[in-house]
Amino acid sequence: MMKLSRITLGVFLCALHLSCGGSVPAPLAPDTVLYNAKIVTVDEDFSIAQAVAIKNGRFVEVGSDSQILALAAENTEKIDLEGKTVLPGFYDGHVHVAGAAGEAPDPLSNQMREVTSIEELVELVRQKVAVTPPGELVRFTQGPGRAEQLKEKRWPTRWDLDPVSPDNPVLINRIAADYVWITNSLGLAAAGIKRNSPQPYQEGLFGRFQIDPNSGEPNGVVMGRAAQHILREALNVYSAEELEENIASAVRDHVIPYGITTYADPLTASNNQPTQHAYQRLMQREEGFPVRVNLMIRLPIRSLSTEANLDLIKSLLYAPPLESDFLRVGTFKISLDKGRPGDQPYIVPAEKGKQVLIEAHKQGWQLYVHITTPETFDYASEAMEEAFRLYPRQDARHIFTHIGMPTQENLQTMKRLGIIADLQVGRYYFLPDDAEERYQRNPARPDLGPNPVATYRDAGIPVTLSSDQAPIGPLYGIWSAVNRVRKSGKVFRPEERLTLEEAIRAYTITPAWAFFEDDRKGSIEVGKFADLVVLGKDILSMDPMGIKDIPVLRTMMDGNFVYVNPNQDPDQKVVYYRYPARISFLD
Structure with a gap:
């Protein structure tokens, strides 16, 4: 169904307003109006609005207070945000909720x-x-x-x-x-x-x-x-019911209070029916589920043979398997090297990794590739070159994550093929003060340390930011991206800082675009889901060092406030957690 454009819809409703003696008929009026706010739309121009109108879970108009309030009918809920700053709901493109729920x-x-x-x-x-x-x-x-x-x-x-x-x-x-x-x-x-x-x-x-x-x-x-x-x-470490309840608990306590309205979980086991079914049951609950979820299918590239992986890819011909307003399954997670101690070999053999990457690309899947070593970075880049040469695709939007040691050739390949960099900047805080020296082991291939975000940006590569495991919290991630401050206070590679606008985009519209959802998520624009976060302080005008201390006052998903902070004090202490232990730090 064709959506009314912003201008068309606004003119239409305003015309009704005038023709009806100053009131919009109730069936056409917005369900909710938020006004007296500083709404950072994160549209193409990063424009600021005062108010927004919402109907049936979507934004139907964005503009000034007078313009939006004029659209309200008697039964429209009008909420005065008292000058608070509003951002689009955060999209965390890599966070382990289901895997840690157990x-x-x-x-x-x-x-x-x-x-x-x-x-x-x-x-x-x-x-x-x-x-x-x-x-x-x-x-x-x-x-x-x-x-x-x-x-x-x-x-x-x-x-x-x-x-x-x-x-x-x-x-x-x-x-x-x-x-x-x-x-x-x-x-x-x-x-x-x-x-x-x-x-x-x-x-x-x-x-x-x-x-x-x-x-x-x-x-x-x-x-x-x-x-x-x-x-x-x-x-039988945990039952399906326990998994379901633990996911619900994790989302309630550690996702929506931090303004996240969509997250991508990259460690769902290959074709993992229990996890998928747990999410489906949660979303079928009468009270609904307060967040949108993008599940990835993790290929068992290290635990199964090359042939078994290729057979699995062919058996899961891209549909995608599941896509709705609330739950999406349409991306392969492929880990090319060891993600934690105890796995051998440390690196998936190049020939095996290349075959799996090429076949998954051939079958039409979006690939989300875990890379932490120079060897895998190089052969993954070579595999992508070969995949696009053999099986050209437009706008595949493959994603490389964790990548820390790019060569100029790696950067050129990613730029040429449209590969996205997904990086986890929250780790800067934990780096030792001698990290710069530790990351200079190979002069022929300078290691820029964890997540050299500006290097990718300057190469023309789209950058998304995500939490991974520690800690969950986009405002903490934004703070880390623009400051790059360690626990000691020492800055880690200041030349790799992002601007505030870049960091906000990397937690909103860019991950939505990366996962083919920018037509419905990532910015506050007409026709998109009414997902937003109300902040306790103005993120645009404050000292960037204070960004991590901004409390989330409300989180809205699908036009409903799924989280309201019981403490509306803008100066309250914000606690972040190491996950999955959920133990606070930054104290």
């Missing part, structure tokens, strides 16, 4: 991160066992970061856990960046792991059940994904 923390799990001895760890297990019915899994979603933080300088074993958990399987995961899990004897028994059990094997994945050198028995230390997959399935 890791929803609890107080004892968060304490488990900080233990300094096996004795303390076992005591937390004892406390949790005491409130868990016999036979049920006792699970900690966080664990110590390294064995060295424990007095004993070793990981606990099942023999440490068994005395306090005689009737419950125990699982402690997300230890050492999730490389290590710990279970007790009942956990191993549930997985069928015993003396002389073969070590797990999946192509491209490392995994082993650690063996006690004295007894020859598995000791409960589980390393690597291949072994963890066995334990996860055996212990």
